[in-house]
Amino acid sequence: MGKISLEVNGRKVEKEAPDNTLLSTFLREHLQLTGTHIGCDTSQCGACVVHVDGNSLKSCTALAADVNGSKVTTIEGLETNGKMHPMQEAFKKLHGLQCGFCTPGMVMSAVDLLQKNKKPSDTEIRDWLEGNICRCTGYQNIVAAVKEAATKM
Amino acid sequence: MKDFNYHSAKDSKEASKLASSSSAFLAGGMTTIPSMKLGLATYKDLIDIKNIKKLSGIKVSGKSVTIGAATKHVEVANSKDVKKAIPSLSSLAEGIGDPQVRNRGTIGGSIANNDPSADYPSACIALNATIHTNERKIEASKFFKGMFETALKKGELIEAVEFQIPEKSSYQKHPNPASRYAVVGVYVAKHKSDVNVAVTGAKSCVYNDKEMAKALSGNFSSSSIDGMDLDSSDMNSDIHASAEYRASLVVTQAKKAVDAC
Secondary structure (H helix, E strand, O other), rough: EEEEEEEOOOOOEEEEEEEOOOHHHHHHHHHHOOOOOOOOOOOOOOOEEEEEEEEEEEEHHOOOOOHHEEEEOOHHHEEEEEEEEEHOOOOOOOOOOOOOOOOHHHHHHHHHHHHOOOOHHHHHHHHHHOOOOOOOOHHHHHHHHHHHEEEEE | OOOOOEEEOOOHHHHHHHHHEEEEEOOOOOOOOHHHHOOOOOOOOEEEEOOOHHHHOEEEEEEEEEEEOEEHHHHHHHHHHHHHHOOHHHHHHOOEEEOOOOOOEEEEHHHOOOOOOHHHHHHHHOOOEEEOOOOOOOEEHHHHHEEEEEOOOOOOOOEEEEOOOOOEEEEEEEEOOOOEEEEEEEEEEOOOOOOOEEEEOOOOOOOOHHHHHHHHHOOHHHHHEEEOOOOOOOOOOOOOOHHHHHHHHHHHHHHHHHHHO
């Protein structure tokens, strides 16, 4: 048991949690931020991607203790005053989702990509989304959405 | 995942003091955490070494590139110094897993784990690396002992990996399309006095293919290993590739590497 102090979506949180608590569990069960999804739970599918200190990571494969003191952004933290983030808008506009299960992770990964590469090519987008799996096979529109968002960000 | 005690060590001394027969060092956790979640590994204590400043960073001297054990793959991939000194090493780092894995995974973790399909062990063999631990220096050729087995003793902590800068080198892997682990990866490096052909993914542990290295020492051209018939009797055979296919891939990837040098 240890104290976990994080800044999540701009809000300071401090909670006791067992040492074996995964970051994904901490977000979903201790903070009720269920926008971060658990898909495979084996660090393959990327549904659980969040940002820690500005970089994307798979929250099912990090301990909460192990990111103690960090700034975390989840899908819930992307909107500003009720207005969707340009990446979310683009996914909506271009049908970059079907069932939506992979979407939080896709969006968080894609936002990280555009932070590092403002005008990625199709190949660069596909390479970057290597660790995000969509089983509705909607990659075509996902790539289109990331390109669209790149023009708005 | 079974319960354990998490410790964050301030320095190598504290880390090795905390180590016991039922502990593990935690760096990026890209293998340790999934293994623990699957119940393949259980530890009483996890000793986080990420916050030990001395273990992160890249130093380039005239003859070598030294990378701290807790340096992340993304840092090696993006380092201008590494790109200049050993471009094949930064492109190897860029091809590990996916961006999220590269944002967390570390070089020390990769070689301590010694997965038979991991990328970094081949770089260590090809680039005549020296593994610096808190106790001694170990030559790469004596470090990788077998499947998931290394020369590390309990509580011994890798602090840095020192790579010799080659005249030219290239790493070519045939990745598993799902995991990006190497079905077969070949790292060819031409040094002043020798050539190494380090192979990962093909056998239970990374190795230097002496037969190809000898042929390339005589004539550093892909034609000198073209059509080489390697013994596949101790190569891995699984749903991804048969031993015979792997043997053929080793030659193909080695030729690609030589051509790319």
